[in-house]
Amino acid sequence: MNDLTQTPEMLIAMMGAKARRAAAEMALASSAQKGEALVAAARALRDATAKIILANRIDMERGAANGLSSAMLDRLRLDEKRVAAVADAVEQVASLEDPVGKLIDETVRPNGLKLSRVRVPLGVIGIIYESRPNVTADAAALGLGSGNAVILRGGSEAVESNRAIHAAMVKGITEAGLPADAVQFVPTTDRAVVGAMLRAVGLIDIIVPRGGKSLVARVQEEARVPVLAHLDGICHTYVHAAADPQMARDIVVNAKMRRTGICGAMETLLIDRAFPEREALVTALLDARCEVRGDEAVRKLDPRVEPAEDGDWDTEYLDSILSARVVDGLDEALAHIASHGSHHTDAIVTNDESVAEQFLARCDSAIVMWNASTQFADGGEFGLGAEIGISTGRMHARGPVALEGLTTYKWVVRGSGQTRV
Amino acid sequence: MNDLTQTPEMLIAMMGAKARRAAAEMALASSAQKGEALVAAARALRDATAKIILANRIDMERGAANGLSSAMLDRLRLDEKRVAAVADAVEQVASLEDPVGKLIDETVRPNGLKLSRVRVPLGVIGIIYESRPNVTADAAALGLGSGNAVILRGGSEAVESNRAIHAAMVKGITEAGLPADAVQFVPTTDRAVVGAMLRAVGLIDIIVPRGGKSLVARVQEEARVPVLAHLDGICHTYVHAAADPQMARDIVVNAKMRRTGICGAMETLLIDRAFPEREALVTALLDARCEVRGDEAVRKLDPRVEPAEDGDWDTEYLDSILSARVVDGLDEALAHIASHGSHHTDAIVTNDESVAEQFLARCDSAIVMWNASTQFADGGEFGLGAEIGISTGRMHARGPVALEGLTTYKWVVRGSGQTRV
Numbered sequence: 123m124n125d126l127t128q129t130p131e132m133l134i135a136m137m138g139a140k141a142r143r144a145a146a147e148m149a150l151a152s153s154a155q156k157g158e159a160l161v162a163a164a165r166a167l168r169d170a171t172a173k174i175i176l177a178n179r180i181d182m183e184r185g186a187a188n189g190l191s192s193a194m195l196d197r198l199r200l201d202e203k204r205v206a207a208v209a210d211a212v213e214q215v216a217s218l219e220d221p222v223g224k225l226i227d228e229t230v231r232p233n234g235l236k237l238s239r240v241r242v243p244l245g246v247i248g249i250i251y252e253s254r255p256n257v258t259a260d261a262a263a264l265g266l267g268s269g270n271a272v273i274l275r276g277g278s279e280a281v282e283s284n285r286a287i288h289a290a291m292v293k294g295i296t297e298a299g300l301p302a303d304a305v306q307f308v309p310t311t312d313r314a315v316v317g318a319m320l321r322a323v324g325l326i327d328i329i330v331p332r333g334g335k336s337l338v339a340r341v342q343e344e345a346r347v348p349v350l351a352h353l354d355g356i357c358h359t360y361v362h363a364a365a366d367p368q369m370a371r372d373i374v375v376n377a378k379m380r381r382t383g384i385c386g387a388m389e390t391l392l393i394d395r396a397f398p399e400r401e402a403l404v405t406a407l408l409d410a411r412c413e414v415r416g417d418e419a420v421r422k423l424d425p426r427v428e429p430a431e432d433g434d435w436d437t438e439y440l441d442s443i444l445s446a447r448v449v450d451g452l453d454e455a456l457a458h459i460a461s462h463g464s465h466h467t468d469a470i471v472t473n474d475e476s477v478a479e480q481f482l483a484r485c486d487s488a489i490v491m492w493n494a495s496t497q498f499a500d501g502g503e504f505g506l507g508a509e510i511g512i513s514t515g516r517m518h519a520r521g522p523v524a525l526e527g528l529t530t531y532k533w534v535v536r537g538s539g540q541t542r543v
Numbered sequence: 544m545n546d547l548t549q550t551p552e553m554l555i556a557m558m559g560a561k562a563r564r565a566a567a568e569m570a571l572a573s574s575a576q577k578g579e580a581l582v583a584a585a586r587a588l589r590d591a592t593a594k595i596i597l598a599n600r601i602d603m604e605r606g607a608a609n610g611l612s613s614a615m616l617d618r619l620r621l622d623e624k625r626v627a628a629v630a631d632a633v634e635q636v637a638s639l640e641d642p643v644g645k646l647i648d649e650t651v652r653p654n655g656l657k658l659s660r661v662r663v664p665l666g667v668i669g670i671i672y673e674s675r676p677n678v679t680a681d682a683a684a685l686g687l688g689s690g691n692a693v694i695l696r697g698g699s700e701a702v703e704s705n706r707a708i709h710a711a712m713v714k715g716i717t718e719a720g721l722p723a724d725a726v727q728f729v730p731t732t733d734r735a736v737v738g739a740m741l742r743a744v745g746l747i748d749i750i751v752p753r754g755g756k757s758l759v760a761r762v763q764e765e766a767r768v769p770v771l772a773h774l775d776g777i778c779h780t781y782v783h784a785a786a787d788p789q790m791a792r793d794i795v796v797n798a799k800m801r802r803t804g805i806c807g808a809m810e811t812l813l814i815d816r817a818f819p820e821r822e823a824l825v826t827a828l829l830d831a832r833c834e835v836r837g838d839e840a841v842r843k844l845d846p847r848v849e850p851a852e853d854g855d856w857d858t859e860y861l862d863s864i865l866s867a868r869v870v871d872g873l874d875e876a877l878a879h880i881a882s883h884g885s886h887h888t889d890a891i892v893t894n895d896e897s898v899a900e901q902f903l904a905r906c907d908s909a910i911v912m913w914n915a916s917t918q919f920a921d922g923g924e925f926g927l928g929a930e931i932g933i934s935t936g937r938m939h940a941r942g943p944v945a946l947e948g949l950t951t952y953k954w955v956v957r958g959s960g961q962t963r964v
Contacts, residue, residue: 146881150904229926235915237925242907244937327937348769348938369960376962460567482955483571486663494656494958503963504658504954505650516665516748517769518939521954533925533942534903537915539790541797542924 130318137273137306138325141246144303145271149243151300153220160263163294164213167259170290171205177286178255185279197253198280208259208287211508215267218507221526222269236536241529243269245327248319249510250275250341252333255283261332262291262305264510268528271304273326275319277333278311320345328528330511335438350523352488352514354438354464355385357496360455360481361403362472363396369493370399370471371406376495377469379410383440385512386467386499390435391446392455393420404446412442419448435462452477456484463487465514467499488514488521551739558694558727559746562667565724566692570664572721574641581684584715585634588680591711592626598707599676606700618674619701629677629708632929633684639928642947643690657957662950664690666748669740670931671696671762673754676704682753683712683726685931689949692725694747696740698754699732741766749949751932756859771944773909773935775859775885776806778917781876781902782824783893784817790914791820791892792827797916798890800831804861806933807888807920811856812867813876814841825867833863840869856883873898877905884908886935888920888942909935909942 148156167174178200185195200208221241228238247270249261258274265272276284288307296302308315319326320341329349331341338353359377361370377388391407393400401423407414408426415430416423427446434445435458449455459468469491470481478492489499499522501509506524513519519527549557569577588595599621606616621629642662649659668691670682679695686693697705709728717723729736740747741762750770752762759774780798782791798809812828814821822844828835829847836851837844848867855866856879870876880889890912891902899913910920920943922930927945934940940948 146905146907149907231924231926235919235924245907348936366960372960372962380963478957482957484567486567486570486666487953489954489956491956492958493960494956495962497963498656498956498958498961503652503656505652515769516951520951530937530941532908533910535910535912535915535919536899536903537913537919539787539793539914540919541793541916542801542918 130312130314133308133310133315134318134322135325137308138246138322140303141271141273141306142325144301145243145245147301148266148269148271148304149222151269153222155298155300156220156267156269157216159266159295159298159300160212160216161294162297163259163263163266163291164209166290166293166297167205167209167212167287170286171202174205174283174286174290175200175202177282180282181280190279194253194279198255198283200255200283204256208256211256212259212263212291215263215508218267218525220267221529226531233540234538235540238534239531240534241526242532244528244530245270246325247272247528248275248322248326248329248347249273250316250319250329250331250333250337252277252337253279255280255287257332258284258287258307259291260508261330261510262288264508264525264528266295266304268525270528271306273306273308273319275308275316281311317344320347323347332511348518350511350513350515350519350527352385352464352466352512354514355387355466355512356389356436356438356462356464357386357466357499358390358392358459358463358468359388359496360392360449360459360468360470361394361397362452362470362474362477363394364474364477365397365471366473367399367402370397371403373469373471373493373495374403375406375410377497378407378412378444379442380495380497382442384497386496387440388496389438389445390462391444392449392458393446394455395419395448395450400448407444412444415443415445417447420446438464452480456481459485459487466512467491467496469494469496488512551733551735554729554731554736555739555743556746558729559667559743561724562692562694562727563746565722566664566666568722569687569690569692569725570643572690574643576719576721577641577688577690578637580687580716580719580721581633581637582715583718584684584687584712585630587711587714587718588626588630588633588708591707592623595626595704595707595711596621596623598703601703602701611700615674615700619676619704621676621704625677629680632677633680633712636684636688636929639688639946641688642950647952654961655959656961659955660952661955662947663953665949665951666691667746668693668949669696669743669747669750669768670694671737671740671750671752671754671758673698673758674700676701676708678753679705679708679728680712681929682751682931683709685929685946685949687716687721687725689946691949692727694727694729694740696729696737702732738765741768744768753932769939771932771934771936771940771948773806773885773887773933775935776808776887776933777810777857777859777883777885778807778887778920779811779813779880779884779889780809780917781813781870781880781889781891782815782818783873783891783895783898784815785895785898786818786892787894788820788823791818792824794890794892794914794916795824796827796831798918799828799833799865800863801916801918803863805918807917808861809917810859810866811883812865813870813879814867815876816840816869816871821869828865833865836864836866838868841867859885873901877902880906880908887933888912888917890915890917909933
């Protein structure tokens with residue numbers, strides 16, 4: 123790794139080969155051993171708090187000198203409380219159920235062959251992420267907890283913080299007798315390494331991008347390795363004619379305003395023309411300091427509503443802005459979501475169970491909700507303990523992806539000398 | 544479709560849009576309706592037997608004129624018996640369990656949210672295949688049975704046969720009240736259409752190539768849409784020291800010689816140096832008219848053994864040829880498989896259960912077997928009824944892929960007005 127003449131491809135080939143060997147060991151590690159490693163890693167992180175904060179200070183100073191925005195600097199910043207939270211999150215993964223070795227199903231064939239499908243780790247996971255240094259620990263912990271090897275490629279702004287966190291994770295892993303190469307950190311900030319990772323078919327089994335839209339878009343565009351991600355979270359809430367007005371207001375204001383910057387935040391409100399309290403709904407949002415961009419029918423409800431333009435229906439604001447339109451019934455609501463949604467999370471508010479069940483069946487999104495805020499679209503809220511990301515793809519894993527999503531299965535066949543006729 | 548100025552991209556965009564609409568309808572079809580459609584399609588195939596054979600005759604004559612090999616002509620040929628078998632296979636899919644709507648798991652969160660994961664169809668499946676016209680019916684039936692829409696792109700050699708089979712399938716589907724566009728056949732043999740399908744992200748959800756290695760390699764190389772396939776089936780059998788000699792001979796001869804042209808056929812035999820009846824094992828293969836290419840140790844067992852060259856260990860012969868080497872124990876056998884295998888199917892023969900379980904855990908293949916012939920690697924033999932293909936990838940579905948592998952899941956969240964804190 124000290125050879126500066128090394129190409130990005132050579133670097134990734136070398137790291138990938140090490141990761142593959144480590145993955146083979148990790149696949150055989152017991153749940154207890156993986157748990158031990160996670161607890162040891164959390165301890166090592168706590169022990170290294172001062173070192174990590176010192177490393178982070180270098181990143182912060184360089185970031186400030188390079189003119190990073192205050193929002194970016196805040197994302198980058200680590201203090202004692204944040205390091206403690208990072209360590210707690212790692213330790214928490216140890217308490218999750220280990221998916222590896224789980225029997226999916228089994229059957230005995232008429233010829234006596236015993237077949238079973240057993241969960242096994244995916245193999246080698248590549249994580250490409252931006253400024254938040256906690257991803258180094260989070261992603262490593264989830265990879266470790268599911269018996270995989272991970273290759274971490276963090277943003278250049280956080281390189282010192284990431285290195286310090288990585289060193290602590292590795293200390294914990296090796297203390298528990300697991301291979302150091304199970305968690306590797308790309309030692310260079312050369313951007314060409316990202317391209318090499320994206321093309322590393324056979325070396326890396328899956329790529330998880332964590333960061334802004336431009337990162338995810340580049341990864342989805344260039345990757346030859348399968349990608350687990352979502353590009354957009356254009357989430358809808360459809361307030362049906364038979365919605366409880368108070369519930370509708372509470373859900374809609376929460377779905378939009380609780381945290382506007384998360385992918386599960388509602389971006390478009392669809393109001394049924396037959397819903398009697400349309401006006402109060404829009405007023406509640408405006409009163410909560412949400413900018414509402416509406417179609418003509420919505421604009422009639424409150425003079426503060428701005429006119430929506432065509433692009434608004436396809437925009438993920440991640441801000442206190444909402445697009446809103448009036449629709450004529452369930453079919454029009456579903457058609458709007460099918461045209462403009464991003465297959466992330468969409469919700470209906472109604473007291474009519476049969477309409478709700480139709481919505482849940484017909485809305486083709488990773489997460490469909492009835493009478494709940496789209497802000498619940500989160501691995502933690504779903505009881506998965508943590509998530510590596512939310513997938514809007516249809517293959518492999520959909521919605522919040524946690525430990526199970528980082529596994530695959532193998533077919534195990536036990537015979538007694540059977541030959542095929 | 545009659546507009547000859549249409550580009551391949553426009554054609555696939557149009558077919559994809561129709562398929563998407565049909566897929567939305569198919570996703571809501573009941574099991575009974577899908578079953579009815581399959582039974583009706585089988586009936587329509589039987590009723591159209593004469594037409595199909597006539598169409599096939601045109602393909603056969605053109606094929607003969609174009610100098611197709613007798614093996615290829617045989618693959619292409621349809622007679623009454625073969626059409627009946629095609630219809631039976633379609634009907635059989637109706638008897639399989641419908642995976643759509645199946646509950647994977649459910650949980651109630653402390654805040655009262657009810658979460659469930661429910662199986663839903665993948666969406667639109669693109670099938671790219673070569674000369675066997677039965678794939679038209681098989682793939683359509685599996686797509687239909689799992690609630691998907693399919694776009695079929697068959698080889699030019701079989702175009703008339705495929706058209707006739709497709710017409711019968713559509714007749715059955717519409718008789719059952721399902722949309723004709725659920726099974727579409729690409730109406731041109733322009734090869735550029737394959738490229739357009741491979742790049743149709745968002746229009747086609749998954750591509751399944753069915754055919755020879757060069758087709759699969761092209762698809763895997765060019766596709767931007769996820770691909771479900773295997774390139775090679777370099778399957779190993781490791782005969783351990785504690786193998787029953789007679790069982791080892793029976794399994795090994797069957798794994799290699801029962802049908803040499805299938806992907807589950809054994810291509811490499813690994814014989815433990817401590818297995819006493821090494822010689823009889825190799826002799827049995829040679830006596831079964833198998834060419835054996837061995838390392839030095841194997842060559843000493845029988846003078847008829849040819850010397851293996853380096854490339855032999857990475858060759859899928861699909862013929863009565865076998866590479867064979869002597870290994871020193873389980874670790875060396877596993878290391879050989881890790882270096883040269885294709886993650887398809889690998890087997891151990893032994894009476895030592897603890898060694899067998901180590902092999903099953905450590906061998907990183909889609910299918911791992913103990914005391915059975917690798918020729919069992921097949922959806923039908925696994926009780927899946929039929930298979931769309933065998934996947935050696937790690938994502939989504941692994942090994943034989945049948946109805947369940949053509950589905951994904953959605954998260955369904957039922958609340959009573961919950962908002963997130």
